[in-house]
Amino acid sequence: MTKTPDLIDRLVESAGPVRRLSPPLIRAAYWLALAVLILVLLALAHGLRPDIANCLKRPIFVIGMLAALATGILASMAAFKVSLPDGQRAWMLLPLPALAVWVSTIGYGCLTDWVSVGPNGMRVGEAMRCFATLLLTSGPLSLVMLFMLRYAAPLRPVAVSATGGLATAAFTAFALSLFHDLDASIMVILWNLGTAALLSALAALFGRRMLEWAALRLAPPAGISSNHTS
Amino acid sequence: MRKRGPPLTLVSPDAVRRSDGARDWTVLMTRAQDGDRAAYRLLLNDVTPYVRSVAARCFSQSGDIEDAVQDVLLTLHAVRHTYDPDRPFGPWLLAIANRRIIDRLRGEARRRAREVALAAEHETFPEVETNLHEEHAHGRALGEAIERLPPDQAEAIRMLKLKEMSLKEAASRSGRSVSALKVATHRALKNLRHMLASRGEP
Numbered sequence: 438m439t440k441t442p443d444l445i446d447r448l449v450e451s452a453g454p455v456r457r458l459s460p461p462l463i464r465a466a467y468w469l470a471l472a473v474l475i476l477v478l479l480a481l482a483h484g485l486r487p488d489i490a491n492c493l494k495r496p497i498f499v500i501g502m503l504a505a506l507a508t509g510i511l512a513s514m515a516a517f518k519v520s521l522p523d524g525q526r527a528w529m530l531l532p533l534p535a536l537a538v539w540v541s542t543i544g545y546g547c548l549t550d551w552v553s554v555g556p557n558g559m560r561v562g563e564a565m566r567c568f569a570t571l572l573l574t575s576g577p578l579s580l581v582m583l584f585m586l587r588y589a590a591p592l593r594p595v596a597v598s599a600t601g602g603l604a605t606a607a608f609t610a611f612a613l614s615l616f617h618d619l620d621a622s623i624m625v626i627l628w629n630l631g632t633a634a635l636l637s638a639l640a641a642l643f644g645r646r647m648l649e650w651a652a653l654r655l656a657p658p659a660g661i662s663s664n665h666t667s
Numbered sequence: 668m669r670k671r672g673p674p675l676t677l678v679s680p681d682a683v684r685r686s687d688g689a690r691d692w693t694v695l696m697t698r699a700q701d702g703d704r705a706a707y708r709l710l711l712n713d714v715t716p717y718v719r720s721v722a723a724r725c726f727s728q729s730g731d732i733e734d735a736v737q738d739v740l741l742t743l744h745a746v747r748h749t750y751d752p753d754r755p756f757g758p759w760l761l762a763i764a765n766r767r768i769i770d771r772l773r774g775e776a777r778r779r780a781r782e783v784a785l786a787a788e789h790e791t792f793p794e795v796e797t798n799l800h801e802e803h804a805h806g807r808a809l810g811e812a813i814e815r816l817p818p819d820q821a822e823a824i825r826m827l828k829l830k831e832m833s834l835k836e837a838a839s840r841s842g843r844s845v846s847a848l849k850v851a852t853h854r855a856l857k858n859l860r861h862m863l864a865s866r867g868e869p
Contacts, residue, residue, distance in 0.1 A: 441740070445708065445740065452747075
């Protein structure tokens with residue numbers, strides 16, 4: 438076992454100047470800019486859903502979209518705030534109201550759409566394209582979030598990754614309903630809530646390991662091994 | 668808003684004292700972030716007793732306390748860029764210390780739920796000879812039980828099971844037919860099982 442004074446010597450030796458982190462909300466803004474960029478690129482490549490004009494006349498649709506967007510923005514702010522050692526845990530509550538509105542609009546739409554589900558509501562081709570949108574949105578957003586929050590691994594891995602996962606999931610759901618006409622209610626639930634639940638759960642389950650991996654591989658602390666005590 | 672210290676100079680210990688005589692950790696940390704190693708050393712040496720006192724509230728073994736202290740120092744080192752000089756250093760350090768200590772306590776609780784500490788009576792050795800007394804006891808019980816069997820059954824058991832002869836060998840040695848030996852063995856095993864069970868063997 439290393440003696441504590443020896444450890445301090447090693448830490449001091451390897452301590453160069455560090456760049457301080459920008460304030461958390463500014464870093465959240467960088468991430469949000471990336472999310473907007475991805476959405477714009479997807480919109481250019483794929484085009485909006487064909488019935489977007491009709492959808493925008495339905496208040497439920499508009500409220501749901503705005504709530505998803507708000508959930509994404511607030512959750513990303515919360516994730517960057519909570520990731521700091523002295524960040525207040527209460528920031529995690531920030532996205533909850535928007536999340537509640539978002540989830541309730543999905544449920545409401547589902548009830549009203551229930552009768553219009555046809556026997557062949559979804560085509561396979563559309564589902565595949567949905568999946569592509571899902572991966573293209575959630576993949577880069579999760580990876581960048583992981584990289585930006587890697588220092589939170591020894592601090593609050595589960596809270597940070599769950600909040601970050603929620604932000605990614607909300608943006609993914611927003612992108613899905615912007616680009617794809619998912620009118621069958623089951624599919625709406627599956628894609629929206631399923632994606633959100635899946636991403637958040639994955640983030641919560643594996644967030645600790647992923648953050649630790651990112652912290653080690655992407656920016657190993659110079660000259661300090663992590664298994665010092667054994 | 669806290670005022671930052673003067674721009675980077677090599678720190679002399681008196682330059683960072685507050686009015687009450689204690690060194691100002693916020694100033695030290697800010698300088699450490701700028702690459703001032705002397706300030707960083709002062710800071711780490713200063714906070715170690717404090718972190719140790721926090722850890723001592725949660726761990727009783729001195730080894731565990733020291734492990735926790737080192738864990739906190741390493742984490743502080745790894746995330747030192749997250750410190751914002753406009754905010755006080757104490758709560759930042761305490762938050763890191765608490766997170767690491769809670770993590771270690773959880774890990775310890777998990778380990779304790781899975782593992783049992785070995786006491787003296789659990790101690791044994793992999794060599795067969797060290798555990799012979801048990802086998803002796805079992806063997807003696809079996810030998811006594813065989814003694815109490817009818818002679819033909821005892822002879823069949825000794826030849827076929829203890830000496831591991833084949834049926835043919837045993838038949839030629841004892842002058843009895845193979846089927847008689849089979850019957851005797853079968854009855855002997857049944858009797859032995861009965862006798863050993865009634866001895867209250869576990």
